[in-house]
Amino acid sequence: MAMIGGGKNAFIGAVHRIALNMDGLMEMVAGALSSNADAAIESGKELFLEESRIYTDYKTMLEKEALMPADKRIDFVSIVTPNSVHFEPAMMALDKGFNVVLEKPITFTLEEAKQLKEKVVATGLQLLLCHTYTGYPMVKQAKQLVKNGALGKIRKIYVEYPQGWLSTFLEGTGQKQSAWRTDPKQSGKAGSMGDIGTHAFNLAEYISGLQVTQICSNLNIVVEGRLLDDDGAALLKFNNGATGVLMATQIAAGEENNVKIRVYGEKGGLEWKQEDANSLLVKWLDKPAEIYRTGGGYNSSFAAHNTRTPAGHPEGYLEAFANLYRNFALTLGAKIDGEMPKEEWMDFPGVEEGVRGMAFVDNVVASSSGNEKWKAFEV
């Protein structure tokens, strides 16, 4: 595979590479790692790429790689650039016959996301969208518990994602991660809601199997001088009649990366938080609460498939991330081999989740700026 973006000092590029390497299933053999030619070359060398496959722009890379023999050329590209540079390389990669891995949010605009979806459908290629939190074994387990009806009909969903790292005007210091994330030209129309709100939204729909139909939101710019929302909350209605609350903020001073979700049904509720990722708490109406644990023999095949070590050996963020890649690669491999991928393998977020994520950004921003309480969730 090859990477677009993700050169030196890029947080998420390094994460992708660790995820790629973890299981020895994939190898990064090419890259256009920076829009700056020198940085691209330097980064490529540091990562031991063959010089001939270190590219200084992604277009050249996609063109040249497409001309290579099938057994040599890359199978897929991972695009880990700022949001504004997702759409074009993804479209071109698909056009050239490459499968695609994309960071979220999938594109810069909802319109682009829809076009990308059409392209994916038309080409029959695979697209992985990196909603990491869906890769955790206990998130898989949570989804299966809901799906199997253990909780009964779902009535209430609370999902929250507090971070604190943007509590000060960090972008004013030149800090790279904050600079692009708070810049409308690179991030799009939403700040925190695009960066982390989309994760929360995806997690809620993924675990519950429901879809948001109405939204009532309030976005704020808390830190003076900032150009995009750094805080927000939304009331939600789901397509089965359930309601919910979504909270996402990057100005909760002292919080790290505290994603948490609670889903309540008629018979009980489940609770998962990333800080204690290997436990899934299930509270019951009429019996003692239970703690499902990564590696437990009682877990579903979906949780088990995404577990690498025996119970009691904590798996973390990188393993969850690697699970996305592994499922994507296994699915890809099966397709290449002409076999049917297992259901557990195909359980990774793709272009449909990308479109809904972009729609979330559009709707949460539109609702916040309007005076009406409820806004229909439009895609």
Place this chain on the structure above:
Amino acid sequence: MAMIGGGKNAFIGAVHRIALNMDGLMEMVAGALSSNADAAIESGKELFLEESRIYTDYKTMLEKEALMPADKRIDFVSIVTPNSVHFEPAMMALDKGFNVVLEKPITFTLEEAKQLKEKVVATGLQLLLCHTYTGYPMVKQAKQLVKNGALGKIRKIYVEYPQGWLSTFLEGTGQKQSAWRTDPKQSGKAGSMGDIGTHAFNLAEYISGLQVTQICSNLNIVVEGRLLDDDGAALLKFNNGATGVLMATQIAAGEENNVKIRVYGEKGGLEWKQEDANSLLVKWLDKPAEIYRTGGGYNSSFAAHNTRTPAGHPEGYLEAFANLYRNFALTLGAKIDGEMPKEEWMDFPGVEEGVRGMAFVDNVVASSSGNEKWKAFEV
């Protein structure tokens, strides 16, 4: 003191009596414990009241007690009846010169609450409103941390109160606690929002020292057949520009009584939840999080004053409740002795909190039924 309501099988009446008894500062000597004469008498006997001071209606009690000599007659009454029977006995008690303890919400309507406030002001008597959670030592500590500026300017408040005990149509089974709480004639215009939402609202204003100015709410009746909201959430704006989210539900199957609050300022955030009531977690932007603990020598005088045992001996709900009574009694005692009560003693919820609580009920219901996003919080 005397009790109005709170006869046999009344949950909160028993709690009041334990709180009263705990420190040996007060004694229950009279009671009109039920509107049913037989039950009133039976309950009074079970509680070892003198027969002459077991009353079958509160009016008679207040009249007769008022005629007793000062050293014999009661100092105050505790009114623990359903919401619809708060106002009249409270007004009459004040008129007769008795101080008053009331369960929340303080009255049936906001208008009554305002009248009661006028009466309290006019008589110069004391009123205690039982917002129990403000009696916890670590809630006191939280308030002091905010007040002393440790967190910097407050930016965000999350307060939540999930319960699960009304997940089914319990009132249909004749269960007493659920029957009156879900009956508009006894509870007023709100169900869960009146019962527990008011606690959450009070806790947020108490700890932050801020006031809600705008509200955007969504209340739901989740369980079929129910007549009042059993679930709801609200987006909030506070008078310093901070925003917040309030969640209160009684249909979160599996939850017990899970009050939790988080308050974030520029420098850090605090987190308190009743399930772990003796810890106060304070997360800092740039240093390790801290855990304040009940009984810690480093705590404020407000926390220390409300602590009965050395660190590591958990204090619970009954102690928090008893703290309200103790502070009320100490303040009363000082006034009787013509002394100035300590600041720590006077730190208990009163009629002002009652008025704001009723305003919360009015505003949260009005906002929910309207189409506009924000409703000004009117008192």
Place this chain on the structure above:
Amino acid sequence: MAMIGGGKNAFIGAVHRIALNMDGLMEMVAGALSSNADAAIESGKELFLEESRIYTDYKTMLEKEALMPADKRIDFVSIVTPNSVHFEPAMMALDKGFNVVLEKPITFTLEEAKQLKEKVVATGLQLLLCHTYTGYPMVKQAKQLVKNGALGKIRKIYVEYPQGWLSTFLEGTGQKQSAWRTDPKQSGKAGSMGDIGTHAFNLAEYISGLQVTQICSNLNIVVEGRLLDDDGAALLKFNNGATGVLMATQIAAGEENNVKIRVYGEKGGLEWKQEDANSLLVKWLDKPAEIYRTGGGYNSSFAAHNTRTPAGHPEGYLEAFANLYRNFALTLGAKIDGEMPKEEWMDFPGVEEGVRGMAFVDNVVASSSGNEKWKAFEV
């Protein structure tokens, strides 16, 4: 009832009074609250005792109270003096026909404990020994789970009790609590092992229903200048073949009062710690762990009987303490009424536990000073 010791500034005396008051079942009407006459009188007045029943020595009190008519005189005495002043007042109280409540350890020596046991048996009176931790609802539940065989045969017990308050030479500052606890003349032959080790020992035997038969201990004086052990640990063998470890220390700087016990059987293990007293964690060999909670409808009658509030309203140390008194009082009341006390009422620690506790002190000290690994646990 009446109290011996427990005057002003006495920690445990105040705790006993709160416990007494909590349920309105008992009333303190007399006291010999200090061996210092002035202090005894002053303390009695502060507690609103009738002047005629404020005594300056316990002998006079016991004699005078014994002469009162049955409906007026006390039913029992609570002895909350240092260990060296337990035996004589307890013996005299029993001789005078009064039931007795005692702080642990029950006496100064094992020999005294045995004599006291004989006296209790001979008089047929009741004795309550205040092993507070056995009063917690979830400790009751733990005992019942073991008793009912849910865990299978018990194999391993870990019990620990770390405190940190004696990390410095506190007794050198004149601090009262530390002064008598570290003084062999007042505390007996053990320091920490008598003060808190006995609690740990009792908790292990209480929950497991087993008895220690062999012990291998190491006691230490960590803080220079101290006269009694402030730290220690012991390997244990139980009468069913199970083994265990007991740790008790008062020099674990930063620890408050962190009692914890784990009991493992063939099918699973349970874990209870006082810092989270309302949860009982039960881990199973082949299914998700469960969390039993105070107030849960699924609990045993023993747990339910010792619970005052609905689930989710934390009960703490004072409620656990009050449970001891309540069960003692209920049992006493039944006996007075000529009725059979319920099994749940009679489940409080008594003289037998006191004898075993003193034997623990003897054996743990003897083992520590010997060179042989195992010492038979002799009573």
Place this chain on the structure above:
Amino acid sequence: MAMIGGGKNAFIGAVHRIALNMDGLMEMVAGALSSNADAAIESGKELFLEESRIYTDYKTMLEKEALMPADKRIDFVSIVTPNSVHFEPAMMALDKGFNVVLEKPITFTLEEAKQLKEKVVATGLQLLLCHTYTGYPMVKQAKQLVKNGALGKIRKIYVEYPQGWLSTFLEGTGQKQSAWRTDPKQSGKAGSMGDIGTHAFNLAEYISGLQVTQICSNLNIVVEGRLLDDDGAALLKFNNGATGVLMATQIAAGEENNVKIRVYGEKGGLEWKQEDANSLLVKWLDKPAEIYRTGGGYNSSFAAHNTRTPAGHPEGYLEAFANLYRNFALTLGAKIDGEMPKEEWMDFPGVEEGVRGMAFVDNVVASSSGNEKWKAFEV
């Protein structure tokens, strides 16, 4: 690098490979993956090794690889065979000039460990012993806090390692992991104490910087028919006068892999448990407890160096394992480049820890079978 052992279905072999792959610093190019030739070949193919470098016995591999040119031949071997097959391949590898990675316990006997140490010293080669838990960032932080004197003089250490997976006679079912671990011929003279007790022992010495000097232990065979200890505990004395308790068991039904350590000094105590690996709790004598977190900007350079993701992205067992390999590889790389490795890189367990671990096995077994209380810890 090459691997000896660790073919199909081997738990720890797969873990080593993930750790190797994680950072892209090392590549597995050869292997003698099983003592069964067919299995060795099949496993090698599955791992995409070149056929020429799939070996059916380690001796051939070491000989052939040694003959390759320097830029092609392996730098080191990872030996992941049962304990009985550690010494010979390690000695031969060192003799052939290869660095060595070994699973713990390092050898079958203490004598072998000492010989291996001499060989390592003589050859000047590197040896990594996989005490995984020392690779966690918060364990590094714990060690630095002790080293920097933050806790004052260390007084007490509790270390525990409960597992439950050997609660039944699993080896009787043919389960591979349990079969060799409970077989004296493959595991050596200790069962649980060798398998996990050595980890606990190492963790205590690593964090505290102290050494055990006296031991008093009790080992048990709890499950009938088992040939080696499956449970045990030991009282410890350290070389600075501190004391401790070590508990290790594999029959604590319901426990997963619950390593935990507490170290108390004069000023405070620290607590780390693998189930919550990214938090380090530090309790202070006179101020609020603190929670150090992986990724916190306030951490030492040792913790920071061993962290891959920003705060709030949990790192787990595999990252801790990979940290061992990364530090080993960085140290190796520096040596090859003639540079001085950084102090943070060289902080990995080696042959000295291996010798002490084997001495622990010897001493803990000898103490358990003796009648004297204390046994000097001999190396």
